[in-house]
Amino acid sequence: MQQRDGIRGPVRLILAVSVVAALAAQLTACSDDSSPSDTVSKAASAASKAASAVSEAASAATEAGDALASATAEAGRKFDEFKGGVDAKGEVKLGAASPDSDGRATVEVTVTNPTSSAKSYVVQVDFTDTSGNLLDTTVVTVNDVAGGASKNGTARSNRSLTGDVKTDVARAVRH
Numbered sequence: 622m623q624q625r626d627g628i629r630g631p632v633r634l635i636l637a638v639s640v641v642a643a644l645a646a647q648l649t650a651c652s653d654d655s656s657p658s659d660t661v662s663k664a665a666s667a668a669s670k671a672a673s674a675v676s677e678a679a680s681a682a683t684e685a686g687d688a689l690a691s692a693t694a695e696a697g698r699k700f701d702e703f704k705g706g707v708d709a710k711g712e713v714k715l716g717a718a719s720p721d722s723d724g725r726a727t728v729e730v731t732v733t734n735p736t737s738s739a740k741s742y743v744v745q746v747d748f749t750d751t752s753g754n755l756l757d758t759t760v761v762t763v764n765d766v767a768g769g770a771s772k773n774g775t776a777r778s779n780r781s782l783t784g785d786v787k788t789d790v791a792r793a794v795r796h
Contacts, residue, residue, distance in 0.1 A: 706743070706796040707796070708794065708795075709732070709795035710790050712733050712734070712793065712795065713732050714730075714731045715746065715788050715789075716729035716731070718787065724782070725782065726757070726777070726786045726788070727776065727777045727778070728775070729773055729775055730746065730761050730776050731772070732744070732763045732773075734767065734771070736795075737768040737769065739765050740796065741764040741765060741766065741796055742763045742793060742795050743760060743761075743794045744761050744774070744776070744790060745759070745760050745792045745793070746758065746759055746760075746788055746789070747789045747791045748782055748786050748787070749786070749788075750784055750785065750786070750787070753787075756778070756782050757780060757782060758791065759777060760776075761775065761776040
């Protein structure tokens, strides 16, 4: 549900701005020496442009929601592949997120294996905005971490993310 709240807010804002712009266009048209039919025509044109902008924003929000749903489903499938794993969320540390050359967020994932034998880890990393809204999620596998040792991997968002991106270990399994 988080993704829908994160998407609905911007769409509502765009809609509100569009309505205000259309009303402003009507008031501006009324203040000159235009005929009533010119005023109606200008208002209709402004409303049409506003509706087009809202439609484009809604389409972009839907695409972002679909991409997030797909990434979340893929993360679930990857975790389903590992039966009998042990919760290892406490054995994972994340660095600071930073954008790569494509604008995708990347973060260093460090796992520390407290056991005496080599283990592999599957880690789900969530990318959120500063309000905690889920922007993207990905899964990284760190294989063959020696007993008592640490090993790094890199998690990369599935798409370009803008703004201040935070990361969180959603879940991690050692097997």
